[in-house]
Amino acid sequence: MSSSPYRLLDVGAAQLAVASEIESFHAHLDLVYPHHEAGADGVFADVRVRLLPGSRFRLRGRQVALWADGLRPFEPYPYDCALPLFEWGSNYLLSRRLNAYLLLHAGVVARGDRALILPAAPGSGKTTLTCALHLAGWRFLSDEFGVIDMDSGELLPMVRPAPLKNRSIDVIGMRPGAMLGPLFPKTRKGDVSHFVPDRDSFLARHRRATPALVVFPRFQAGAALQCTPVHRAQAAMRIGLNSFNYQALGPLGFQAAVALARRTAAFELVYGDLDDAIAHIETLFGDVS
Amino acid sequence: MSSNGQSDIALLMRGLREPLSIDEARWERLLRIARASGLHARLAAANLDKATTTDVVRRHLLSSARIAAYRAQMVRAELFHLTPLVTDDFPVIVLKGGAYILQGRALAEGRFVSDVDLLVPNAHLRAMESRLRAAGWQPEKLDPYDERYYRDWSHETPPMRFPGHSLEVDLHHAITPVTGSLAFDPASLFARSEPIPGTPFRALCAEDQVLHACLHCFHDGELDLRVREVVDIDGLLRTFAARGGFWDRLLARAAELGLQRPLWYGLHFARNWLDCPVPSAVPDALPAPHTLSRAAMDALVPLAMLPPDPDFPPSLHVRVARTLMRTRYHLLRMPLQLLVPHLARKTLRRLKARLDRRAEAPTEDGAP
Numbered sequence: 169m170s171s172s173p174y175r176l177l178d179v180g181a182a183q184l185a186v187a188s189e190i191e192s193f194h195a196h197l198d199l200v201y202p203h204h205e206a207g208a209d210g211v212f213a214d215v216r217v218r219l220l221p222g223s224r225f226r227l228r229g230r231q232v233a234l235w236a237d238g239l240r241p242f243e244p245y246p247y248d249c250a251l252p253l254f255e256w257g258s259n260y261l262l263s264r265r266l267n268a269y270l271l272l273h274a275g276v277v278a279r280g281d282r283a284l285i286l287p288a289a290p291g292s293g294k295t296t297l298t299c300a301l302h303l304a305g306w307r308f309l310s311d312e313f314g315v316i317d318m319d320s321g322e323l324l325p326m327v328r329p330a331p332l333k334n335r336s337i338d339v340i341g342m343r344p345g346a347m348l349g350p351l352f353p354k355t356r357k358g359d360v361s362h363f364v365p366d367r368d369s370f371l372a373r374h375r376r377a378t379p380a381l382v383v384f385p386r387f388q389a390g391a392a393l394q395c396t397p398v399h400r401a402q403a404a405m406r407i408g409l410n411s412f413n414y415q416a417l418g419p420l421g422f423q424a425a426v427a428l429a430r431r432t433a434a435f436e437l438v439y440g441d442l443d444d445a446i447a448h449i450e451t452l453f454g455d456v457s
Numbered sequence: 458m459s460s461n462g463q464s465d466i467a468l469l470m471r472g473l474r475e476p477l478s479i480d481e482a483r484w485e486r487l488l489r490i491a492r493a494s495g496l497h498a499r500l501a502a503a504n505l506d507k508a509t510t511t512d513v514v515r516r517h518l519l520s521s522a523r524i525a526a527y528r529a530q531m532v533r534a535e536l537f538h539l540t541p542l543v544t545d546d547f548p549v550i551v552l553k554g555g556a557y558i559l560q561g562r563a564l565a566e567g568r569f570v571s572d573v574d575l576l577v578p579n580a581h582l583r584a585m586e587s588r589l590r591a592a593g594w595q596p597e598k599l600d601p602y603d604e605r606y607y608r609d610w611s612h613e614t615p616p617m618r619f620p621g622h623s624l625e626v627d628l629h630h631a632i633t634p635v636t637g638s639l640a641f642d643p644a645s646l647f648a649r650s651e652p653i654p655g656t657p658f659r660a661l662c663a664e665d666q667v668l669h670a671c672l673h674c675f676h677d678g679e680l681d682l683r684v685r686e687v688v689d690i691d692g693l694l695r696t697f698a699a700r701g702g703f704w705d706r707l708l709a710r711a712a713e714l715g716l717q718r719p720l721w722y723g724l725h726f727a728r729n730w731l732d733c734p735v736p737s738a739v740p741d742a743l744p745a746p747h748t749l750s751r752a753a754m755d756a757l758v759p760l761a762m763l764p765p766d767p768d769f770p771p772s773l774h775v776r777v778a779r780t781l782m783r784t785r786y787h788l789l790r791m792p793l794q795l796l797v798p799h800l801a802r803k804t805l806r807r808l809k810a811r812l813d814r815r816a817e818a819p820t821e822d823g824a825p
Contacts, residue, residue, distance in 0.1 A: 171768075171769075187768075210482055211481075211482075212481040212482065212484065212485045212511075212513050212514070213485060214513075214517070216485070216489065216767075216768075218768065218769070220770065235769070235770050236489075237489040237490070237492050237493040237764075237767040238489075238490075238493045238764060238765045238766065238767045238768075238769070238770065238771060239493055240770065264524075265517065265520055266516075266520060267519070267520035267521075267523045267524055268515075268516035268517075268519045268520050268523075415527070416523060416524055416527040417523060417527075418526075418527060418530065420523075
């Protein structure tokens with residue numbers, strides 16, 4: 169049985185530990201976590217997983233499985249998709265374990281320590297917009313988790329590579345400064361390539377930010393930009409809807425969602441052009457500053 | 458015994474009862490084996506406010522405790538919704554987790570409940586089922602074979618769910634499979650049941666709750682990672698131990714229902730693993746299993762039930778033990794002439810499902 173050592177990844181709000189004997193997986197990790205230095209084990213990891221290769225002789229192609237705590241929570245992936253499996257799987261595990269926080273399903277970027285939260289359902293272009301804003305000079309906090317400390321209302325960064333899918337890969341890849349990991353064609357979610365947040369965002373991964381603005385983004389091909397203010401009560405409910413654990417947190421989740429809606433203005437933004445959206449968000453953010 | 462370190466398991470068992478003072482690395486390992494066996498919120502119940510834990514450990518304990526509290530709230534909500542369906546023409550007993558919650562038992566804290574189990578007299582099973590349907594609960598869609606399996610060979614109806622609710626309701630008419638060797642007439646369960654104050658529901662009497670927990674643990678399903686069932690037995694015994702005459706009543710009731718064997722194993726593992734304070738005269742008064750069965754159970758039960766090394770997939774030992782215990786369960790559940798065709802059918806269907814899945818495009822839910 170293999171016992172390759174754990175590799176630790178400090179992504180800000182969480183510590184991940186992963187072990188695998190698959191060399192290509194480590195090469196991929198190096199590409200999408202380029203700023204991480206090898207840390208010594210012995211640290212408390214929020215998620216500790218092992219990626220084990222399946223049989224070499226499987227007729228329909230070799231696979232890789234993710235094992236956590238002696239269990240295999242997901243179906244195996246094709247062997248060369250260990251990185252997407254690790255990213256997706258560890259995020260799933262985190263989403264179930266971080267109930268000390270209100271966990272929004274949201275992209276988060278910041279100017280200094282003032283945060284813009286982009287809560288959205290899958291498929292609304294949240295990851296793409298988050299990456300584009302980051303390339304336009306915003307600090308990257310997360311493309312997936314809005315981690316809210318319910319005591320202070322502050323946001324904790326979770327600086328991980330952002331999985332761009334299908335057309336977004338070119339849309340973001342062609343922007344100046346964009347750094348993307350390897351392309352994984354035809355995964356279960358289509359083509360996937362991971363966007364790598366910059367070094368400054370990585371270094372600031374323990375610096376919390378204060379919510380300053382909430383924008384519910386929705387990309388619609390060919391649509392003219394349309395921005396509508398969202399009333400506080402509406403915003404609170406929509407924040408709850410776009411959360412992993414709002415329901416499970418009961419009254420605490422409700423209070424945290426209401427507190428967030430009270431302290432920040434909220435808008436809905438439908439857009440067909442990424443640059444228009446960025447320009448408009450800059451204006452909105454300027455207004456609340 | 459287990460492929461996991463003895464000290465990990467001992468620490469887990471101790472941590473279920475008292476606050477631990479251990480470092481972060483040990484906490485991480487403990488949380489991992491606790492998670493694998495569904496005991497992490499029990500660990501939280503004993504440690505969250507008491508131990509000298511660091512922030513990160515506290516966050517994980519808090520996280521588990523919150524999910525358990527939410528799930529308990531969902532159980533209460535489901536039972537609340539069921540309340541109008543319970544009238545005084547026949548008794549409705551809440552089994553296991555649901556009862557522990559309504560009765561405010563200490564063991565309910567941090568205990569995950571996955572469904573609501575109700576027991577009604579067989580003569581009223583159809584009536585209760587139609588009440589549920591009329592009120593909006595819908596049975597899970599089953600093919601005719603599974604439907605027949607539930608009706609004829611099992612001791613419950615197919616699970617029902619109210620659209621949008623997170624929990625299923627299982628309606629039972631007995632607490633043993635009707636085809637199993639331990640089957641008995643459940644009438645006395647109702648006769649001895651107790652009202653749950655403030656609700657129209659009833660609960661099994663203390664002794665029957667213990668016997669049901671033992672039966673459920675060793676005779677009703679796979680044993681994989683189900684150490685929490687022994688933790689339940691321990692919790693119930695600790696709750697009732699101080700009641701005058703409890704142990705005598707327990708022994709008498711086990712003899713009456715023919716449940717001495719499951720009780721023997723329940724007491725045995727609760728004492729071995731959790732230092733359950735059972736007076737030694739109690740197991741001595743029970744007919745002990747044959748030395749060979751006992752040796753087999755002592756070798757296999759820990760391997761199957763206790764969480765294995767969290768750093769690796771389960772070892773060959775563990776997998777073999779789990780398979781053997783599963784075989785035992787099936788043999789106890791129905792005679793061979795029923796079992797062989799049943800398992801053959803299940804296996805064929807699983808193979809077919811696997812082939813069908815291959816033909817279709819793989820799908821996966823997008824969340825998160």
